[in-house]
Amino acid sequence: MDPSGFAEVFLSAWLRSAAGADSAQASLVRTLAPDVELPEPDAESAQALERVTALSSTKQAKGAWSVTAAAGFKDGSVRYFTVPLASGGRPAQPSYAVTSGPAEVSAPDTAKVPDSRYEASVPGDGPVASTVQEFFSAYLAGAGAVDRYAAPGVRIRPVRPAPYSAVEVGQVTATDESAAGAVPGDGRTVGVQVTVEARRGEGVWPLVYRLSLTARSGRWDVAAVDATAAGAGGVR
CATH class of the missing domain: 3.10.450.540 (Nuclear Transport Factor 2; Chain: A,)
Structure with missing residues (x-):
């Protein structure tokens, strides 16, 4: 031990x-x-x-x-x-x-941060940005049910009690360009890294999440949340 x-x-x-x-x-x-x-x-x-x-x-x-x-x-x-x-x-x-x-x-050496896989820019007014904004408002601020944004068969537990009063999504980057435009055909998956500005009272908390999204019926569903994955790794 x-x-x-x-x-x-x-x-x-x-x-x-x-x-x-x-x-x-x-x-x-x-x-x-x-x-x-x-x-x-x-x-x-x-x-x-x-x-x-x-x-x-x-x-x-x-x-x-x-x-x-x-x-x-x-x-x-x-x-x-x-x-x-x-x-x-x-x-x-x-x-x-x-x-x-x-x-x-002496202080231990600091490791070099690996290159990120999330290199594709995602526009702030596109379908991916809209999905993650609504998802994190429910996940962190209690604005609606998280289940409506989850892929079929996927159960995502929101943070409860909701620790924040408001959430605003900032930069969104993806593992490939499929997240930048219209929603592709059903079954297409993509990993995204999302910067979230969460507010509680007068406080502001910058948070970073990695999600796996799956295309279905002209929309993006959240297939997994991984807040611990390294920037160079995929979403599990």
């Missing part, structure tokens, strides 16, 4: 603790890692931590792990640490131990 959660708990307590202090965080560090030295931060630094998030874990030699975690602070800064651990116990009930103090490291 991945020890990321254990590393998060340890690093959060370690960053909030101080040598010589009899605090709950220091006690937790001594329980999780009795041999690890506590830091000696100034008062401001000890109070500034907001959260710790594990980014990756690497299994090394047998039973040894290294977890890289990001520590976010109230001033908006982020620092990165690695935590070395040893694992034991049974697979169904693993146990972990921190083998030494954490090491502060």
Whole structure:
């Protein structure tokens, strides 16, 4: 089992603790890692931590792990640490131990964003834009039923309760030119990427979705919603 959660708990307590202090965080560090030295931060630094998030874990030699975690602070800064651990116990009930103090490291590399498959422009006054506008008004803002925009046999659950009061579709791009003009013959499918401006009160939330559309009887139906697909990938 991945020890990321254990590393998060340890690093959060370690960053909030101080040598010589009899605090709950220091006690937790001594329980999780009795041999690890506590830091000696100034008062401001000890109070500034907001959260710790594990980014990756690497299994090394047998039973040894290294977890890289990001520590976010109230001033908006982020620092990165690695935590070395040893694992034991049974697979169904693993146990972990921190083998030494954490090491502060540089930020991890950022991967290159792959080229997008959604390269064909879709006009804002065409049938695809009309369909996605009405669909997202129902899906996110509760304006009507989502089922009327879904392809036959496809069930799409709207976000409920509706989190937004209004939705406006911005840029729409597609995987091919069939989405740019009149609706093609029945059964033709196309993937589209849609930028949505969702409003709640005075707030505006820019969202991006990928849809799979299917042509039927002179209209486009929504066959799938995939809000997680990478820009270079297809809609599943």
